[in-house]
Amino acid sequence: QAEGSQADGKAGAAGEAGSGRAGEKAPPRLAPAHLIRTVSLSVQVKDTSKALDAARTATENAGGYVGDERTSRDAEGHERTEVTLRVPVERYEDVLDELEGAGKLLRREAKAEDVTDQVVDVDSRVKSQRASVARVRELMDRATELDDVVTLEGELSTRQAELEALLARQAALKDRTSLATVTLSLSETPVKHVEKKEDEDPGFLDALAGGWDAFVTMLRWLAVALGAVLPFALVAALLALLWLRVVRPRLPRRPQAPSGQEPGAGD
The missing domain is CATH 1.10.287 (Helix Hairpins)
Structure with missing residues (x-):
């Protein structure tokens, strides 16, 4: 009987423990968040056209699409392109990693609005x-x-x-919640100009280049001077030709003295 009572006690304790676990409340399930994700990227690349094609491919492969696109050139001829990409939120981070890896990341600004x-x-x-x-x-x-x-x-x-x-x-x-908006700005890497050191002595090629520049400059100035004088020279030549061919033949000729008589011999 003692053993039976002990077994009954264990069974009762187990039942109470089981009922206690069943009575515990499960943690509440959180409702899925609806976020509007926007990000702005500025990337410096060697070739904006190739980088833009790669961005289009990455977006379309992720199931997104390309929106507005603007391309301009600065004073030095470098292209700058800004394009809007719509990317599914499931592939959002993957596409961003691919876009950032296209060149040098200059700026990244991301926002998430809970709606x-x-x-x-x-x-x-x-x-x-x-x-x-x-x-x-x-x-x-x-x-x-x-x-x-x-x-x-x-x-x-x-x-x-x-x-x-x-x-x-x-x-x-x-x-807006299913597709993230990515504004991608692509700019070309500026070409670095090698500056000549001030203390570096000029060589033969430098002297030759300097002499050639001086020669070309002299020819240019001579051409300018000739162009300035040429109209006056043409007018003067025309006037001289007119004098010799038209005016001079019509002038009265002075009488010539006899060859055997000197002036004043009759006196």
């Missing part, structure tokens, strides 16, 4: 509005008076318009 409350609120309002539209339609099916039908049609139009607005907002939230 879970908005999503839950809009979903609830959509559900309620659909039920409201269904009730109005049921009333229209039962209505027999013309005035009632007209009134219910107006009410149905109003509630359907409200439902469509809620559905549009719901779709916009879904798009």
